[in-house]
Structure formats: C-alpha cells, structure tokens
Amino acid sequence: MPSVSAAGLPPDPSTIARPFALLHPCTNFIDEQLADPLIGANFDPIDMYDLERADLSAYLGLAVPGLVDQVHLARHAEKIRAYLDTGRVLVFSGMLFQPWLPGGGAYHPKAVRSHHDYAVRVVTPHPILDGIEMDNLIYRRGVAGFFARGHNEPPPGAEILLALPDGEPTTYVDRVSTRGTILCHSGNDLLGYTNAEGTGARLVPQLLAWMRQEAQVRMAAVRSSAAGEPQAARTTGVVGAGAGA
Numbered sequence: 001m002p003s004v005s006a007a008g009l010p011p012d013p014s015t016i017a018r019p020f021a022l023l024h025p026c027t028n029f030i031d032e033q034l035a036d037p038l039i040g041a042n043f044d045p046i047d048m049y050d051l052e053r054a055d056l057s058a059y060l061g062l063a064v065p066g067l068v069d070q071v072h073l074a075r076h077a078e079k080i081r082a083y084l085d086t087g088r089v090l091v092f093s094g095m096l097f098q099p100w101l102p103g104g105g106a107y108h109p110k111a112v113r114s115h116h117d118y119a120v121r122v123v124t125p126h127p128i129l130d131g132i133e134m135d136n137l138i139y140r141r142g143v144a145g146f147f148a149r150g151h152n153e154p155p156p157g158a159e160i161l162l163a164l165p166d167g168e169p170t171t172y173v174d175r176v177s178t179r180g181t182i183l184c185h186s187g188n189d190l191l192g193y194t195n196a197e198g199t200g201a202r203l204v205p206q207l208l209a210w211m212r213q214e215a216q217v218r219m220a221a222v223r224s225s226a227a228g229e230p231q232a233a234r235t236t237g238v239v240g241a242g243a244g245a
Helices: 028-035 037-042 070-075 077-084 198-226
Strands: 020-024 043-047 061-064 089-093 107-109 150-152 159-163 169-174 181-185
Touching: 020 028, 028 037, 028 043, 037 043, 037 198, 061 198, 070 077, 077 089, 089 198, 150 169, 181 198
Parallel strands: 020 043, 020 061, 061 089, 089 181
Antiparallel strands: 107 150, 159 169, 169 181
C-alpha cells in the first residue's frame, strides 16, 4: 500500500491496488457487498473502530455505509474532515443523526401516504445517473421505499441530484464544506445496487468511475493551491461528463 511521499503529496493513483476504502460496520450486509467482484476489486475494508489509527492517504475515496457507529465517527470528525481537505471523495449512504459529516444536517423521514410518496426525480443530471431509469432504483421486486424514504439536510451551495415528490433532497454533492467532495444519499447503500434491476445496474460502475475522476480533479486543485497557483479548489469538480461503466 503506497503512503504519502516525503514532500507531503498524495500518492500516484496509478500505484493504488484498490483505489477506495470502505468503513466496515462489522455486519453481514457489508460482507456480502465485499463478496461482489466489482466491490471487492475496488474497496479495502477498514474496521470502523480502527478509523483513528487507519492510514487513509493511499485512497482516492472513502465509502461510509449507513450502519456505521455514528457516535464513534463524531469522535473522529476532524480526521474525516482532514481526509476530505486533501481533495478526496467521501460517499455516505444512510440517515445522519450525529455531526460527523462536514456540512451534513440531520435526517428527516418522509411522511408517507402511498408508495407514490417514495418516487424520486432527477433534479440535476449527473454522470452516476447516466442512462438510468429511476423506477429501476425506486422499486425492488415491485416494492418502493428502499432507495430513499427521507432526506438529510444539505448545506447551502450543495448540488442536489435527486429529490422526493415534495422537493426533499435525497442525494446531493457537496464541494463547499471541504476541499474535497461529499456525495450524501439518504437511503439504502448505493454500493448495494450492483445487482439492481434493469438500468439500475449502471449505478455502481458509474459511481466508481465518477469517484476516481472527481478525486483526481480535486486533488490536483489542492496541489495547485498549495503550490500558489490560483485555483477554485472548493468548487472544481467533475460535472456533466460521462462516466462510463
């Protein structure tokens, strides 16, 4: 596993065997995810209680499932912020109820009267959503409510990707709270959609491609800023470009 160079620069992404880390909440659900060839080839699991000691410098991005101990993460919120301030990417899927995620506000459940209240619409087109019919994410075996049933409060300036019928933002990208990028989704773990129905199966490959591209852009902006070059390090990112599978 490569480490930060003597000059303090991030490692060359081409030298990283697995480009991403996943905070493991010690559950069978995540073990099953890691058994998927795509997830296993791209993520190194890190026990969530080893976060304080873990060296995250080799990873372009960090995935945080909703089953993590958020009280524990709140104790180490500064480490998470410091990681993001190097230009890395963090993807969180779940309900926020502790102040560990920079910029992230508390979760609010949706008042549901029928399955139509679980409908999710695209607010802003994004590479991770290219070619995906939303019904393939909203419904699983004909049942709605898994993908999102509420929202986490986004910070001002966040890019809203998806929303519930009354405008509640279920998925957002935050490039303003840190020098890195946060993708926050208020429902089921996005990495759990490798076997989604129909076009939904595009989600995870496109998410991984976007994470890699986004981190490379943001890390380059941080390096340029450190070298004294003018850069909008907090706003530059990968938007509107096709991610591919």
